[in-house]
Amino acid sequence: MGLLVVAGEEIAFPPVFNVASEFIDRHLREGKATKVAVRTRKGDTTYRELFEGVNQTANFLDAAQVGRGERVLMIVKDSVEFFFIFWGAIKAGIVPVPVNTLLRAKDYAFIIENSACAGLIYSPEYAGEVEAALASIPHRPGLVLKIADEGDTLANRIAPYSTEFAAVEASPTDECFWLYSSGSTGNPKGAVHLQRDMVVSSEFYGVRTLGAGEDDVFFSAAKLFFAYGLGNGMTFPLWVGGTAVLLDEKPTPSNTFALIETFRPTLFFGVPTLYAAQLQALENVTPDLSSLRMCVSAGEALPADIFRRWREHTGTLILDGVGSTEALHIFISNRVGQFKPGSSGLVVEGYDAKVVDEAGRTVPTGETGRLFIKGLSMAKYYWRNPEKTAETMLGEWINTGDTYYRDEHGYFFYCGRSDDMLKVGGIWCSPFEIESTLIEHPTVFEVAVVGRSDGEGLVKPEAWIVLNDEARPTEALEDELRTFCKTKLAPYKFPRRFHFVDSLPKTATGKIQRYRLRAEE
Known part of the structure; x- marks a missing residue:
């Protein structure tokens, strides 16, 4: 060999x-x-x-x-x-x-x-x-x-x-392993990965982006069964000769803090929902997190407010990034010395990205479109699903299905899934932008925004909110949240309705299943 x-x-x-x-x-x-x-x-x-x-x-x-x-x-x-x-x-x-x-x-x-x-x-x-x-x-x-x-x-x-x-x-190009997509809508799709793919993601993201080495101890709250966790908890540590720490139960603030204190990892990988819960727990507990040199988030875009609060509480950066099952791991990421709160970051070395319109043409800087990505870790095809393969895998490029824009410095900003975008008053509106604003309010623990047709058949934003423990849903709170949005967002973007719930529906990777909220009466 x-x-x-x-x-x-x-x-x-x-x-x-x-x-x-x-x-x-x-x-x-x-x-x-x-x-x-x-x-x-x-x-x-x-x-x-x-x-x-x-x-x-x-x-x-x-x-x-x-x-x-x-x-x-x-x-x-x-x-x-x-x-x-x-x-x-x-x-x-x-x-x-x-x-x-x-x-x-x-x-x-x-x-x-x-x-x-x-x-x-x-x-x-x-x-x-x-x-x-x-x-x-x-x-x-x-x-x-x-x-x-x-x-x-x-x-x-x-x-x-x-x-x-x-x-x-x-x-290197023989079929090696499969990963089924999370299947947020419809049946899961089996993405067929090749022998070379884990080397590519481990080297270009694990080593070149995170600076991972053999002295690192890796703890991923995200599980091994999906792409993000597979890299964090297995392929990255094995690629550099480091050490993996595994948790065999559902991650919570309590058990993740306990493992960090016991095994002293240097790198911690989570999702925004977990970081939000950990921040809430940090109001009452003071775990020793001093071993961590860096944290990573993916699965759902990380609100800038969570980034700032985590840094204030722990002194540690959360590097947000975006990846996919099809690409195996993160292909756009913030990094130490190059980060913008609220952004997904810059293109990872070894990959290329573009934002395109419905005709496949690259859009100007600052304009939204669909994110396409290419690199050597891309899945070859979906097993027994030629229609989805043809729709998603376009030559060298993968259609991620995410709506993004790229700023003048090359940072990518998430605007929601392509089918989650709202057109309010004839203007495209990102549910994530509204969510990021609402999460800054001290009563809001988690939030998801979807579109709902009003009596005239026009789409308007509505918010589904999980409140912090101390808060209670009232009409006065609704008015306060509505005013809060109006003062921070363009006037057409405020939610017209609020639903206060105990939890939000999510996939196993922590992504909010907005289609289920849209189906609610």
């Missing part, structure tokens, strides 16, 4: 290239066998133990007669077992498919059928939904394995197998 060469904006891949060799095997060759690769509350895993567990899992999958190029679905919580299965599959020439662990039986049934998977491995926490899905469909994978925390564990299953395994030969 040839050598991988990284120089400037070019990555030279050898013709024979199995990416597991770079992310797993390389660390033993470089003398990191005894270094801790993964930390959880159950214990540490060294790079040698990771190497051996990956190889044993590859041998196990091979013995289970999962064929080359066949899919293994992973409905697995964040754990070292996730690492074993993912990299063991790749090493054996099998395609791992991490799946959202928050889905319901009908979604799992669709993915099992759609992927035609040969294997299905799941954690016991998800057994009810997974087993209901299997019972509802004709397709039965040849390997169905529930891995327990005690007794019938993955470690016990793979223990009889050799700790040596020669990686199956592949090329």
